[in-house]
Amino acid sequence: MTAEALPAGSFSAAALRARHEDAWRRATTHRFVRELGQGTLDDRVLRGYLVQDYAFVGTLASLVGLAIARAPTMAGKRLFAGFAAILTSDENTYFQRCFDTLSVAPEDRADPALWPESQRFLALLREAGEGGYADILSVLLPAEWIYLDWATALADRLPPRFEHAEWIALHANPGFRDFVAGVAREFDDAVALLDAIQRRRVADRFEAMVLLEAAFFDAAYG
């Protein structure tokens, strides 16, 4: 659970991921993911998921803005600037088109009643934004890496409907793969500068995000 429990020298993106392999697999092979890839996902489940997810896309974009602000190098700022551009354009229009197709009511697009899991997402993103660069990376890295992993596993055969296919394609492409690899490098550089207390906080945030990804998929069926 804590950074101290990791062998010296292994406090890295790869080591943290390996440490949470079971929770990682639970998220990346979740029923939601499988049904999305098969194109058999119930519209009611997808609608709830998208409405809740969109309710924190703005907060996620804000956190990416803070990552640009706190990144110590121009390369780090560029990495997150590119992601912010996608998040606020292609990904944003995907949600809007799905909301139209799935007949999502105006109030659910703008200000839905939040699931407890969504409230935890919001809290985790906001708390990370109050910390330093490593704190921000500790939640962005697992969130995006888990999406890269499950989407990549589905990308060979996309389902026919755009609501399913585009959500996979947005997270399974060379640009997104490079982005996640870049965030992992930034993470490794940033955590090398942390003391033990900061490392524990980063490890705890990372774990909380991995667990939350699977819990969020669960909630879509609740």
Add this chain to the structure above:
Amino acid sequence: MTAEALPAGSFSAAALRARHEDAWRRATTHRFVRELGQGTLDDRVLRGYLVQDYAFVGTLASLVGLAIARAPTMAGKRLFAGFAAILTSDENTYFQRCFDTLSVAPEDRADPALWPESQRFLALLREAGEGGYADILSVLLPAEWIYLDWATALADRLPPRFEHAEWIALHANPGFRDFVAGVAREFDDAVALLDAIQRRRVADRFEAMVLLEAAFFDAAYG
């Protein structure tokens, strides 16, 4: 000098610009700008200008990241995400290629001795980043709008060398024009929510930035 001195209802991007018309014209028709457009700018002058300017591009990119974080709408976040992407990619490589062509020493690329005007730029950008969204906009808007204005006036006939032509083209294109128009709209929306003290601060920052743009061009000949 102060927001209070502006007629009621006229605290807007257009009104603030009109209020500083003389200083605005001094910046947008500066000898530096004219010689850049004619392609007759002394390499020593250009080198000094670019080295100093690059010394705060990272801080500018950080401020744009904070604008993404503080923008209240997805449209505002998208506006600044697109600008952050250009600032950290196309504009960044322009500097690097100029540094190569103009034989700028490694230490001047990474950590140059700063002019007083550059130190004032840095201070103005950092102070704005500690404020709210309107504070950030109050420095980004005049800085980018002045560049749009002088570059647009030169864009019909670009000089032959890329060091001159590309610096003009980066600030005279439909995307950049839309960006500045978008920042002006965000500014008008944001200042509508301010009280008198906040408006005075925003007006003072705006004025300081307009004056600094001309002073910075002056310094390039110092």
